[in-house]
Structure formats: C-alpha cells, structure tokens
Amino acid sequence: MDTLISTTAIITAAGSGSRLPGRAKKQFRELGGIPILIRSLEPFAHSPYINNIIITAPEADVESTRALIDNYLVGIDKPYLVIAGGEERQDSVFGALQSCPVGTNYVAIHDGVRPFVTMELIEQLMSAVLIDQAVIPAARMKHTVKQIEGDYALITLPRNQLIQAFTPQVFAYSLIMDAYLESYAKGFVSTDDASLVEQMGQKVRYMVCSEFNLKITDETDLFFATQLIEKNMI
Numbered sequence: 576m577d578t579l580i581s582t583t584a585i586i587t588a589a590g591s592g593s594r595l596p597g598r599a600k601k602q603f604r605e606l607g608g609i610p611i612l613i614r615s616l617e618p619f620a621h622s623p624y625i626n627n628i629i630i631t632a633p634e635a636d637v638e639s640t641r642a643l644i645d646n647y648l649v650g651i652d653k654p655y656l657v658i659a660g661g662e663e664r665q666d667s668v669f670g671a672l673q674s675c676p677v678g679t680n681y682v683a684i685h686d687g688v689r690p691f692v693t694m695e696l697i698e699q700l701m702s703a704v705l706i707d708q709a710v711i712p713a714a715r716m717k718h719t720v721k722q723i724e725g726d727y728a729l730i731t732l733p734r735n736q737l738i739q740a741f742t743p744q745v746f747a748y749s750l751i752m753d754a755y756l757e758s759y760a761k762g763f764v765s766t767d768d769a770s771l772v773e774q775m776g777q778k779v780r781y782m783v784c785s786e787f788n789l790k791i792t793d794e795t796d797l798f799f800a801t802q803l804i805e806k807n808m809i
Contacts, residue, residue: 581626581678582701583628583675583682583683584627584628584743585630585671585675587667587684588632589633590633601791607801611688612630613643613644616687618693620648620651620653627653628653629657630657631657631661632660637657637659658670663766665764668684669759675748679748680748681745683700683701689790690791691789692788699784709745709746709751709778710744710780711779712744715783719731720734757771
C-alpha cells in the first residue's frame, strides 16, 4: 500500500457486555490469559497497513483501558487514542470517525470482541478497499435460514445468496463518513457499518474469510474461543 495513504483502525469496545455477565465486561475478560480486547487490537497494532488506532471504551473505563493497552502493547510505536463510546454502537463509531486524524484516507472498523482477526486478513481487505471503497469479511452460510413471524416460519431463504458479515469492515473515509451523516439525517440505525453504506445505494464487496473470526457475545462463544486456543487451532 502507498506510504502516503493513511489508515485508522477503529476498535469498538464500549459495550456493556450484558449477554456475557461476569465481574468484568466481556471485552476485558481474559481469553487464554490475555484480555479479549488486547487480542482483538494486537493485529492492528502490528500491521504495517494501519497508521493510527482509536479505541472506544465505556466512559467509566477509558483510563483503565489506556493502562491495559500500555501494559500489554509495550514497544508498539503506533499512535492510539481511547475515547468514551456513545449510547449505541453507531454513536461510538461516529465519535471515532470524528476523532480520526486529519488526512485519514481509509478506516478499518473492528469489534473489540473479535479476537481472532489476522494480519493477513487486514492486508487482503486493505488491498481490496483501494478498488471497491467498501469491503467486508464474511463466511458462507452452512445452515438453512428461515424468515419468521411470531411463532411461525414463513419462508426459507436461498442459502446461496446469504453470507455472515464479520469485521473488520474497511471503507474509504469520505464514504463511511457520508454514510453516517446520511443515516443520522434519515434516522436509520444499525449495528452493521456496511448497512449504512448499502442504504446509500453503494455496493459493498465481500471477501470470504475464516469462520474462526468469531465474535464473543455469550458463554457459548467464549467456550468455542477457549477451545480454539487450547487446541492450537488459532
């Protein structure tokens, strides 16, 4: 990638983690002895394709998040900023977009509880975004998916036309900023950044990646993530 191109990684870690209760919020819980947030952040700290990092954290945890990062990422000479997140994920990301350094060309938006993203995937996405301006990693569907209403299944959706969307989702900065501004103007709310681009009529390219790029939402996800580490599958 051109050295004149500036890319900021936005790591979203401002959630309350209510679906994975415990003494610590899930982004700060340890996975194989390392906090989940640190595992999610580390590939971006090491990637030569990322110039700056912004982490959104719960307002009460901003200082402790800085201390955590300083403790684990010793020797990483890359600018980073921890900011308080908003009420919803969309608000947190918008705040991070507004905090990006002047001259940012691209942003990579990643869930702070997806601990298995690889540097190879980051490189592939950053190469693709130069062409398509909006790129997401995804996995193909294995299971039959049905649309429901109340207690009843209405129709079976064509599996060959469906994917599971993951992060990091990578965008041209001007495009994703326009998408956020338009979504607020229209009152459109989503937990998926690419959907904000889609509602503008912009195509989003997808790239098939490892299904191990899982998001830790509940105890089941944490169990599988632990198994992947213990069995050296990651």
